[in-house]
Amino acid sequence: MARAPQAAAEAAARNSYGRLLAYLAARSGDLVAAEDALGDAFAAALAQWPDRGAPDNPDAWLLAVARRRLADQHRARGMAAAAEPHLVLMREEIEAAAAEPAVPDRRLALMFACAGPEVDPSVRAPLMLQAVLGLTAAEIGSAFLVPPGTMGQRLSRSKARLREAGRPFTSPPLEAWPERLGDVLQAIYAAFAKGWRELGEPEGEALATEAVWLGRLLTALMPGEGEAEGLLALMLYAEARRPARRCPAGDYAPLEAQDVARWDQAMLAEAEAVLSRASARPGASGRFQIEAAIQSAHIARRLSGLDTWPDILALYDLLRRLAPSPVVELNRALVLARIEGPEVGLAALRCLNDDRRIADYQPYWAALGRLSAETGQVAQAIEALILACGLSDDPAERRYLEGEIAQAKAAGMQ
Structure with missing residues (x-):
């Protein structure tokens, strides 16, 4: 009986949280207070909807509860008199928006x-x-190769400083967006x-x-922002390959094993067009344009059979100068292995051994395992692949890695 209303609350949290928070923050000028109020609204939904049933318009219900919580917060701080005109205006705007089928998306x-x-x-x-x-x-x-505890502390401190500053948290005018675009x-x-990365997960x-x-x-x-176009092209290249990342039987398929017939050709064509526009913009290419160009070169290699590995390496050399990171070094090492052999790639990969940021980065251990296996270092390969398997949350990817472990063990017994 309670399952459907609880599912409705969970669906609202997945689908509407960002839109609702953006709307509340824009109206109140206080991100932290809006976040607290919306959190209370979702808690109230989980407490009340199982008994009373989910409302016809969950977003409107959540907005109404959050608005009341915001008003309570102002009163608790002793600011009711000063804030009353603002709260009245905010209430009218929120109630007007709640009457619409959807809340304006201001994320x-x-x-x-x-x-x-x-x-x-x-x-x-x-x-x-x-x-x-x-x-x-x-x-x-x-996502940022930072320990969870450290990231949590940074976010908490940032929100505390926002609240202590007491300045309205407002969206900048459109002309101020370029300086914040990065x-x-x-x-x-x-x-x-x-x-x-969450292959096979609906979320x-x-x-x-x-x-x-x-x-x-x-x-x-x-329009005209080459890096924004570069990022869009990069995402479109990757998203076009999503259908082929799993075989029809459900097994994980890396890029080299993907059935290119299952790629979304219309999306690839769109990605190419977007990247071409970005590349035609004046000035040097940025990080996302270069990453999109790397994906374009991979796509061309698989579709045409052309050897684009030297082009990909040149792009990674440019990228490592522009936006150095251990992930760039990892991917560059894999390209080196294709061009100059696994020994050279493995030597480049080992330069990351002491970088703590990749201690729990699953692709690093998978790459280390594969290159170690290719160079005949069976024990190191098995150890790295086991670590990669343990760091993966995807059952299909774990099965794939278990297959690589089995192959490495078989090679060691020969």
């Missing part, structure tokens, strides 16, 4: 607000992921990457879809 505006000067630069993109897309500190930490792109990319696919939607909206609102 992108909230993301640009999170990139304001009052927010520490290191926390801007993580704050967007938590506030707008509802990711946990652990999920955000994984942080917003980073957050959208991190959200997409998380959704991309992951939904998150990747949301990121692509935000990317499309961003390029429409900011």
